[in-house]
Each structure stands twice: as structure tokens, then as C-alpha cells.
Amino acid sequence: MIFSHRMLQASAGLTMLVVAIHTSAQEGPSFKCTCVKPGSMEDLICKSPELATQDRDLAAAYNGALKKAGNRANTLKAEQRGWIKGRDECWKSDNKQACIQDAYRQRMVELQAGYGLVPATGPVTFECAQDGTLSATFFQTEPASMMATYKGEQSLMLIDQSASGARYQGRNGSFWEHQGEARVTWGYGAKEMTCKKHN
CATH class of the missing domain: 2.40.128.200 (C-type lysozyme inhibitor)
Known part of the structure; x- marks a missing residue:
């Protein structure tokens, strides 16, 4: 089968598009950005690669903590829901980005230290x-x-x-x-x- 130059270009463009979509999915937060409310703290996280990375890292730490929580699992889940509500209170802050960053940093340490996820x-x-x-x-x-x-x-x-x-x-x-x-x-x-x- 003979491919024309134009067909090869189209094929290459499609491959790049697929890679871009896959990369974009990896770079987003742990939740679906299509479902967030415009102007919300989750919307801000979706628009910030740095905050999205922090969210993915925290989600991984939370899942690791859940595996080690045992009979504390329900307490951990309740604490995480409470933390999310606290994080979303950053809308009141003058520097919302910094407020969210600090919230993620603090919660990450709490999970890693509280559940022995680091040396x-x-x-x-x-x-x-x-x-x-x-x-x-x-x-x-x-x-x-x-x-x-x-x-x-x-x-x-x-x-x-x-x-x-x-x-x-x-x-x-x-x-x-x-x-x-x-x-x-x-x-x-x-x-x-x-x-x-x-x-």
C-alpha cells in the first residue's frame, strides 16, 4: 500500500494529538475538570499545572494511607472530606494559589507522617x-x-x-x-x- 505525503502528515498529526490528549490527562488533577464549577477552588486547581501536580501527589498519598489505615479508614475518609472543605475555604484568601499550595503541603505531611509513608x-x-x-x-x-x-x-x-x-x-x-x-x-x-x- 502506498501512502501519500499528505496522508503521512495527517497520520503524524493524529498521533501527536493522541499523545497530547494523553499527556494532558496525566497533567491534570485527580478529579475531572469537566465537572467543576467555574471560579471554584477546583477550577483554579485545574488551571494550574503546579496545583494539579500537588493534587495528584496528594491523591496517591491518600490512597497509600487508606491501605494502611485498617480500622481507622472511616476516620481517615472523614478527615479527608473535612480537609477538602478547608481547602475550598481558600476562596476567602487574598492569595488563593498560595493558600491552596500551603493546604496541600500541610495535608501531604499529615498523611505521610501519620501513616508512615516515608522513612x-x-x-x-x-x-x-x-x-x-x-x-x-x-x-x-x-x-x-x-x-x-x-x-x-x-x-x-x-x-x-x-x-x-x-x-x-x-x-x-x-x-x-x-x-x-x-x-x-x-x-x-x-x-x-x-x-x-x-x-
Whole structure:
């Protein structure tokens, strides 16, 4: 069979179109953009390659967490629905893109650290004198994070810039370790504790 030059060009164009559609599908978020409301936060995600990538990555982490959740699966699903509602509140922000990026970054760390999806170091025990014992597990998330356990409660903290040592900041607490000694605050307005690494 003899193909004309024009037929070959048409064939090549069709192949490129198919590749482009396939690539476009891979580059989109984990949800269907044809079903989103114009002007919504999902619409913004669909229009931003960076946000779409974050959404795909988070969806993969969420599925990984579901596989490891066991009897916590229903709780995880409820938390994820709540997180999506929180993410969509970014419409109130002056910088919606940055707000959504931060929401994805925080949630990714929560899933990776909370369900052991990335390498970790620990737990490491710190003796806080009369204040008791604190346990810390450090995760290779981005940004780096740690899960601290103190008096039966857990707190996820993200690494913060520090002149020396490693400083982590959580919602209502902080952890700053330098040369085997940690300064810890636990709870809003709580006094600072000095804790030493248990060898």
C-alpha cells in the first residue's frame, strides 16, 4: 500500500494529538475538570499545572494511607472530606494559589507522617525532668516533620528555620533540639520545658 505525503502528515498529526490528549490527562488533577464549577477552588486547581501536580501527589498519598489505615479508614475518609472543605475555604484568601499550595503541603505531611509513608527516625525519648517523658519520631517529609507524643497526646510539627539545631513548630507547641537538649512548649501559652535525650 502506498501512502501519500499528505496522508503521512495527517497520520503524524493524529498521533501527536493522541499523545497530547494523553499527556494532558496525566497533567491534570485527580478529579475531572469537566465537572467543576467555574471560579471554584477546583477550577483554579485545574488551571494550574503546579496545583494539579500537588493534587495528584496528594491523591496517591491518600490512597497509600487508606491501605494502611485498617480500622481507622472511616476516620481517615472523614478527615479527608473535612480537609477538602478547608481547602475550598481558600476562596476567602487574598492569595488563593498560595493558600491552596500551603493546604496541600500541610495535608501531604499529615498523611505521610501519620501513616508512615516515608522513612522515619525514632522514636527518640527525651526526659523532661519533673515534666515527664516526650517521644519524638522524625519523618523525611517535605518540609521535614516530627511527631511528638507527650502525656498520651500527639502533635505534628514542621521544621522551621533555626540558627542552630533543629526547630519544629506545631499548631500549639514547639520543639527545638540542639546538641541533645530540647526546649519544648506543649499547649498554647504553656511554659517552656527543658528535655534531654535519653541514651
